[in-house]
Amino acid sequence: MRVLVVEDHVKLADAVAAGLRREGMAVDVARDGREAIDRATVVDYSVIVLDRDLPVVHGDEVCRILTAEGLESRILMLTAAGTIVDRVDGFELGADDYLPKPFAFAELVARIRALGRRNGRPVPPELVHGDLRLDSAHRTATRGGRKLNLTRKEFSVLELLLAxxxxxxxxxELLEKVWDEMADPFTTTVKATIHRLRSKLGEPPLITTVPQAGYQIR
Structure with a gap:
């Protein structure tokens, strides 16, 4: 899942981004409303975590613009104001969810994952393919009852292919959805990750390479 965090408070933005990356998400950060609009209209984010009180372009206007663009990205609005009126205002602007500050990080993660499952075709929290089971909520994967020791990127690649x-x-597409803006588009990191993932999944092979097209789990 690729997430855009829009927050002008540098320490908070960096802390949230670092935490979400530890949860296996690919995260980009925007510091103001204009940068958020520019990024969101170019990159297909699953979820946009949008602070309401932003410089340059206010978060309310960002939400209006992105909603009017018809983007599939889900918007989770953050604000220091937590009254019922503020929440209603946020939903009327087009936000999909609303979280007042201060918030518990675990709740933020849960809400982002819930919104991510609503983005596009619904994906169940547990993905099963033969003897392979992947639990997105607990970030665990097993094959034939054997726990797989996967890195965050390996898990995310497997999750996307199964979904x-x-x-x-x-x-x-893997590079865009699993990695973030810091990834080199000319890198062999996807190929290397697939190679390691195949080794950990064991026999019989599950991931097929389709020449000049990509990868699939049949």
Missing amino acids: ERGRVVSAE
Whole structure:
């Protein structure tokens, strides 16, 4: 899942981004409303965590603009104001969820994951393919009852391939959805991650390479 965190408070933004990355998410950060609009209209984010009180372009206006663009990204609005009126205002602007500050990080993660499952085709919290089971909520995967020791990126790649239910996923799409803006588009990191993942999954092979197209789990 790729997430955009829009927050002008540098320490808070960096802390939230670091925490979400530890949860296996690919995270970009925008410091003001204009940067948020520019990023969100170019990158297909699953969820946008949007602070309401932003410089340059206010968070309310950012929400209006992104909603009017018809983007599939889900918007989780953050604000220091937590009254019922403020929440109603946020929903009327087009936000999908609302979280007042200060918030518990665990709740933020849970809400982002819930919104991510609502983005596009619904994906169950547990994905099963033969003897392979992947629990997105607890970030665990097993095959034949054996726990798989996967890195965050390996887990996210496997999660995306399973969620696509046999659709071929290109290396470019994997790079966009699993890694963040710091990833080099010319890197071999996707190929290397797939190689390690295949080794950990064991036999019989599950991930198929489709020449000049990408990867799939049949």
